[in-house]
Amino acid sequence: MVLEKTQNNIVALSIGRRKEATAIVQVYNIGPDEKSEILINNCLAEVFLQFNPAHLNTLNRSLSLLNLENNYRIIIKTRGGGLTGQAGAIQLGLARALCKIDPSYRATLKLAGLLTRDSRQVERKKYGLKKARKASQYSKR
Numbered sequence: 001m002v003l004e005k006t007q008n009n010i011v012a013l014s015i016g017r018r019k020e021a022t023a024i025v026q027v028y029n030i031g032p033d034e035k036s037e038i039l040i041n042n043c044l045a046e047v048f049l050q051f052n053p054a055h056l057n058t059l060n061r062s063l064s065l066l067n068l069e070n071n072y073r074i075i076i077k078t079r080g081g082g083l084t085g086q087a088g089a090i091q092l093g094l095a096r097a098l099c100k101i102d103p104s105y106r107a108t109l110k111l112a113g114l115l116t117r118d119s120r121q122v123e124r125k126k127y128g129l130k131k132a133r134k135a136s137q138y139s140k141r
Contacts, residue, residue: 011072012100016093018118021081025093027101028073036070040078040090055087062095062114066105088118 012027030036038045038059049055063069074094078086095114099106109115123132130136 012097014093014096014100016089016091016096016117018088018092019081019085019121021078021085021089023076023078023086023089023093025090025097026075027094027097028075030071030073034073036073038074038076040076040086045076049083049087052083055083058087058091059094061091061112062098062109065108065112065114066098068098092117 009029009031010026011029012025014025016023016025040048045059046056049059060069076090076093078089080086081089091114095109099109099115106115125132128135
């Protein structure tokens with residue numbers, strides 16, 4: 001990974017969040033001798049997401065919707081949460097970055113629901129209960 005070499009041709013930078021996960025997405029132009037790739041925490045996306053087709057589909061959804069699969073080199077730093085939350089954070093960050101590249105992409109991404117932040121969070125555990133809503137079994141006698 002040579003970030004210094006590609007630092008000057010960065011196209012867009014954006015942040016995505018879901019649950020407790022945060023993803024910083026950097027999109028770079030690729031030169032004629034470079035190939036497009038997606039790196040997550042200095043690993044290939046397939047390896048980082050454990051070859052899970054659902055997570056990989058979530059990651060590539062905005063690129064495939066706009067037919068941009070082989071146009072950019074994408075470097076992502078993600079932390080917090082689990083793989084599902086991180087995949088959702090990456091999806092939002094990548095959609096936001098694509099909107100910065102070309103504002104005409106916004107209508108397509110908005111219609112597909114990729115620019116909406118999923119605000120659902122884990123409900124906190126309440127005292128006297130086993131989990132957020134699970135109570136111990138009621139005993140009549």
